[in-house]
Amino acid sequence: MSTPHPEAPLLDADGLPLEVRHPGDEVLLAFTRAVRASGVPVTSDRSHGFLLAASLLDAGDREGVRLAGRATLCAGPDDLERHDEVFDAWFDPRGELPRQRDRAASNAPQVSQLPEKEPEAGEGSASDDDVIRAAASEVEILRHRDVATLEPLERARLEAMFASLPCRVPRRRTARHRAWHRGQVDASRTLRESLRRMGEPGRIAWRRRSSRPRRVVLLLDVSGSMSGYADALLRLAHRYVGATPPGASYGVEAFTVGTRLTRITRALASHRDPKKAIEAAGEVVPDWSGGTRLGESLQAFTDRWGAAGLARGAVVVICSDGWERGEVDVLEEQVARLSRYAHRVVWVNPHRGKAGYEPVQRGVQAVLPHVDDFLAGHSLATYAELVEVVARA
Amino acid sequence: MSVAPQVTPQVASVQELSARLEATGYVGDTSLATTAWLALAMQRPLLLEGEPGTGKTSLAESIAASLELPLVRLQCYEGIDATQALYDWDFPRQILHLRALEATGEKAASAQAAEEGLYDERFLLARPVLAALQQAPAVLLVDEVDRADDEFEAFLLEVLSTYQVTIPELGTIKAAVPPVVILTSNRTRDLHDALKRRCLYHWIDHPGLEREVAIVRSRAPEVSETLARQVVEVVQGLRQGGGLLKPPGVAETLDWARALQMLGTTDLDLEVAAQTVGALVKYREDTDRVQMALDRMLAA
Numbered sequence: 001m002s003t004p005h006p007e008a009p010l011l012d013a014d015g016l017p018l019e020v021r022h023p024g025d026e027v028l029l030a031f032t033r034a035v036r037a038s039g040v041p042v043t044s045d046r047s048h049g050f051l052l053a054a055s056l057l058d059a060g061d062r063e064g065v066r067l068a069g070r071a072t073l074c075a076g077p078d079d080l081e082r083h084d085e086v087f088d089a090w091f092d093p094r095g096e097l098p099r100q101r102d103r104a105a106s107n108a109p110q111v112s113q114l115p116e117k118e119p120e121a122g123e124g125s126a127s128d129d130d131v132i133r134a135a136a137s138e139v140e141i142l143r144h145r146d147v148a149t150l151e152p153l154e155r156a157r158l159e160a161m162f163a164s165l166p167c168r169v170p171r172r173r174t175a176r177h178r179a180w181h182r183g184q185v186d187a188s189r190t191l192r193e194s195l196r197r198m199g200e201p202g203r204i205a206w207r208r209r210s211s212r213p214r215r216v217v218l219l220l221d222v223s224g225s226m227s228g229y230a231d232a233l234l235r236l237a238h239r240y241v242g243a244t245p246p247g248a249s250y251g252v253e254a255f256t257v258g259t260r261l262t263r264i265t266r267a268l269a270s271h272r273d274p275k276k277a278i279e280a281a282g283e284v285v286p287d288w289s290g291g292t293r294l295g296e297s298l299q300a301f302t303d304r305w306g307a308a309g310l311a312r313g314a315v316v317v318i319c320s321d322g323w324e325r326g327e328v329d330v331l332e333e334q335v336a337r338l339s340r341y342a343h344r345v346v347w348v349n350p351h352r353g354k355a356g357y358e359p360v361q362r363g364v365q366a367v368l369p370h371v372d373d374f375l376a377g378h379s380l381a382t383y384a385e386l387v388e389v390v391a392r393a
Numbered sequence: 394m395s396v397a398p399q400v401t402p403q404v405a406s407v408q409e410l411s412a413r414l415e416a417t418g419y420v421g422d423t424s425l426a427t428t429a430w431l432a433l434a435m436q437r438p439l440l441l442e443g444e445p446g447t448g449k450t451s452l453a454e455s456i457a458a459s460l461e462l463p464l465v466r467l468q469c470y471e472g473i474d475a476t477q478a479l480y481d482w483d484f485p486r487q488i489l490h491l492r493a494l495e496a497t498g499e500k501a502a503s504a505q506a507a508e509e510g511l512y513d514e515r516f517l518l519a520r521p522v523l524a525a526l527q528q529a530p531a532v533l534l535v536d537e538v539d540r541a542d543d544e545f546e547a548f549l550l551e552v553l554s555t556y557q558v559t560i561p562e563l564g565t566i567k568a569a570v571p572p573v574v575i576l577t578s579n580r581t582r583d584l585h586d587a588l589k590r591r592c593l594y595h596w597i598d599h600p601g602l603e604r605e606v607a608i609v610r611s612r613a614p615e616v617s618e619t620l621a622r623q624v625v626e627v628v629q630g631l632r633q634g635g636g637l638l639k640p641p642g643v644a645e646t647l648d649w650a651r652a653l654q655m656l657g658t659t660d661l662d663l664e665v666a667a668q669t670v671g672a673l674v675k676y677r678e679d680t681d682r683v684q685m686a687l688d689r690m691l692a693a
Contacts, residue, residue, distance in 0.1 A: 309579065
């Protein structure tokens with residue numbers, strides 16, 4: 001990345017000092033690189049389009065260049081925000097030369113915001129576990145252990161076991177028909193075939209409704225009270241997102257809810273390696289282990305994504321302990337609304353599987369009437385159950 | 394198809410396009426006019442996204458009207474395929490044609506001619522994309538492209554990159570002038586990057602107070618200035634106040650203003666506002682909230 005530097009001369013690859021004043025094209029091209037570095041997927045043909053647009057609009061005009069960038073480099077509202085941030089940093093409003101930037105700082109690797117989840121040494125490993133350990137295989141025990149209380153070594157083994165979860169997407173019937181050897185008469189195809197024989201009647205063609213994958217939407221609570229389960233839930237989400245081709249109309253979508261709503265589908269789909277994917281997700285989520293405004297986050301989801309069509313006919317999986325600081329009537333209303341859009345709403349509560357659990361949190365009580373399935377979600381075995389419920393939905 | 398290529402009406406500058414759009418009654422901001430102008434100048438499709446009711450479709454209509462070009466609209470839906478977007482053969486008419494040949498007692502020697510006669514342009518049903526290519530210069534509006542399947546997107550990409558369609562029985566039909574293509578999406582899903590890369594992107598936001606008043610005045614000139622301003626103030630308050638399941642778009646503002654005008658309202662009061670609130674919000678929960686908000690806003 002060539003960051004133009006107005007004062008100290010930079011050296012190019014051959015060790016020769018670079019021109020201090022860069023030609024306009026170079027400044028603009030370097031800007032597209034900076035936009036890409038900020039996370040907007042800018043390809044070279046997009047950069048090319050940007051240069052063309054900027055030249056059409058007169059590259060000396062700051063506002064024109066900004067609009068050209070918005071039109072050619074961006075592909076969504078999130079991109080627009082990032083673009084404008086980079087633009088303001090790159091083009092100083094007082095002049096045309098880019099502002100001086102600290103190369104070292106801008107190239108420094110981003111530290112992942114994932115919470116450190118080294119569990120407090122074995123506070124939850126009750127004596128019951130030791131009794132079972134004698135009888136069952138270690139793997140089987142691990143399947144039933146609460147993921148929030150695992151030790152680092154066990155955690156690493158369990159993470160490998162996530163790969164064995166059969167994350168299948170449910171299917172639904174579509175409006176479209178496919179040729180089939182029985183079913184309804186396919187009038188237009190029969191007619192077309194007979195036309196091929198100059199109007200002589202022939203074989204009758206049949207058709208049936210085809211089926212397509214149904215969309216699955218995962219809403220993961222990443223607030224403080226869920227921090228022990230966030231990693232496991234993200235792994236599960238990563239498995240699901242990887243189960244469908246990226247960008248497909250039936251693709252699995254994943255969001256985090258906490259104090260605000262964040263879409264992490266892209267971040268999760270960016271890497272095959274779950275560890276890298278979760279780190280990528282960590283970089284886009286601003287509210288790790290924060291407070292909970294579940295109702296408002298759900299509302300944000302339904303307003304911006306759900307009502308537009310993402311939740312229509314979908315299987316919506318909400319992973320949360322229902323711990324709501326605010327009033328629960330917003331939460332109840334939003335879950336009720338979501339349940340009207342969705343084909344099925346599945347609520348996963350990590351505390352449900354624990355002995356002596358009663359759904360006493362007001363949040364959970366409020367939403368239970370609107371939820372189709374209420375599942376536990378604290379161990380690999382319960383996740384396997386969840387996967388099964390989703391696949392059958 | 395005409396041989397001499399007609400030239401797309403050249404719009405010299407952003408200001409000119411802006412003025413032309415205004416003349417058709419579309420009130421937009423500079424960034425929108427700039428992006429639209431770029432799309433014309435660079436001959437690239439324009440991808441419009443935004444909340445429902447912010448005027449994505451009507452922008453396409455206005456661009457067509459301002460350039461005095463025909464507008465060809467392709468409404469996308471799930472399961473749409475090439476025969477609904479491109480072309481189809483008119484089977485019943487082809488059969489009718491054969492029967493007519495039979496009835497008039499044509500000789501068997503002309504069987505081949507009869508067969509070839511079946512694949513004539515008069516039996517070709519031009520669906521929107523083909524129609525736009527044939528009528529070029531034209532404006533092709535691909536509405537709600539996010540509703541179509543992703544296979545359809547790939548197909549669209551092919552047409553948009555070459556502006557030509559190949560019909561095996563007839564040959565290749567190429568647009569004399571690339572049509573102005575406008576795609577709209579409600580973001581129910583992410584479009585493929587390949588398609589997005591070909592397009593210029595613009596996000597249409599809800600307009601500010603002054604611009605929305607101007608829109609109401611321009612689209613519904615029968616509504617008085619004072620009423621328009623009152624209506625827009627209330628609607629903007631509702632949008633910002635939040636809490637609505639479906640915040641009203643500009644289309645709803647227009648509906649409401651027209652409804653009030655029809656009832657002979659010159660000054661917005663609580664009673665008549667409460668009666669007509671059905672033009673503004675379409676959910677029962679919202680209706681209750683709007684009633685409360687109206688109490689608050691109009692009392693002040």
